[in-house]
Amino acid sequence: MTGTPSALDGLDPLLVAPKRLAIMAVLATSTTTDFAFLRGHLRVSDSDLSKQAAALEAAGYITIAKTGHGRGSATAYKATKLGRHAYRQHRATLHNLLNG
Amino acid sequence: MESNEHGESVRAQIDEIQRGELAPWVTFPPTPAWWAIAFGGWAACFTLVVGLLDGAVQSFAQLALVLVLFTMIAWDRRRRGTYPTGRPPRAFTGAVVRMLIGVAAVAGLAWLVGAQVSVWVAAAIAGVGSWAVVARYEREYASIAARLREGLP
Numbered sequence: 001m002t003g004t005p006s007a008l009d010g011l012d013p014l015l016v017a018p019k020r021l022a023i024m025a026v027l028a029t030s031t032t033t034d035f036a037f038l039r040g041h042l043r044v045s046d047s048d049l050s051k052q053a054a055a056l057e058a059a060g061y062i063t064i065a066k067t068g069h070g071r072g073s074a075t076a077y078k079a080t081k082l083g084r085h086a087y088r089q090h091r092a093t094l095h096n097l098l099n100g
Numbered sequence: 101m102e103s104n105e106h107g108e109s110v111r112a113q114i115d116e117i118q119r120g121e122l123a124p125w126v127t128f129p130p131t132p133a134w135w136a137i138a139f140g141g142w143a144a145c146f147t148l149v150v151g152l153l154d155g156a157v158q159s160f161a162q163l164a165l166v167l168v169l170f171t172m173i174a175w176d177r178r179r180r181g182t183y184p185t186g187r188p189p190r191a192f193t194g195a196v197v198r199m200l201i202g203v204a205a206v207a208g209l210a211w212l213v214g215a216q217v218s219v220w221v222a223a224a225i226a227g228v229g230s231w232a233v234v235a236r237y238e239r240e241y242a243s244i245a246a247r248l249r250e251g252l253p
Contacts, residue, residue, distance in 0.1 A: 016113070018112070018113065018116050021113055021116050021117065021120070022116050022119065022120045023120075024120070025116060025117045025118075025119070025120020025121045025123075026120045026121070026123050026124060026182070028120075028121060029120075029121045029122075029123075029124050029125070029184055029185060029186055030124040030182045030183055030184055030185055031177075031182075031183045031184075031185045032182070032183065033124065033181065033182040033183075034181040034182065036181050037123075037127070037180070037181030037182045040127075040181075041119075041120070041123050041127065091117055094110055094113050094114050094117070095114070097110045098107075098110050098111065098114060
């Protein structure tokens with residue numbers, strides 16, 4: 001069944017989840033962002049953020065770089081070209097839907 | 101009813117996008133007072149290096165100052181936990197333009213005084229002027245950021 005093109009076709013199923021969309025929105029306007037910043041922005045637990053970020057990484061939308069060990073360790077997130085493209089498309093579709 | 105729920109879901113996602121895209125620009129810890137002073141010190145040193153040194157020594161000193169500047173930016177980046185990129189939100193345009201005009205005015209005045217009066221006086225002008233420009237910009241930026249944070253959905 002092919003069906004007719006729908007206004008919802010441009011929506012990315014992965015980005016419909018609010019937390020993943022919020023992560024992509026932050027990464028779309030930053031060079032890199034660390035774990036603490038994203039956790040504070042999303043107001044989620046460490047494990048929840050790790051889970052959402054892992055899903056985006058698995059899709060090739062972001063890269064996760066870990067440096068150091070123990071208390072001095074840091075995790076940095078960065079949107080990939082594919083991720084930025086998917087985000088922009090999702091964003092444009094949402095605006096089209098809102099504007100009728 | 102279904103269309104209403106659909107519209108609310110779209111609106112909620114757009115709000116999420118607005119908050120997320122603005123976050124790297126408006127969420128940051130307070131800037132320490134020494135930050136503007138450090139820029140003033142850097143500008144004074146740069147003026148002295150350009151005005152007093154020559155040849156390889158000057159090049160080496162300029163390189164060292166550029167490295168200091170990169171280190172300061174890297175420190176700020178680490179402190180903020182993020183670093184915004186792309187076009188700044190429109191609300192910041194006035195502050196950025198005023199800062200750039202201020203920097204150009206200080207640089208122009210320092211250059212003129214350096215050429216006509218004394219390199220040491222030029223360094224003092226560059227130092228104090230840059231300090232004032234950066235301090236004013238930081239205050240203005242923080243105030244705009246606070247206003248934007250309050251207006252977020």
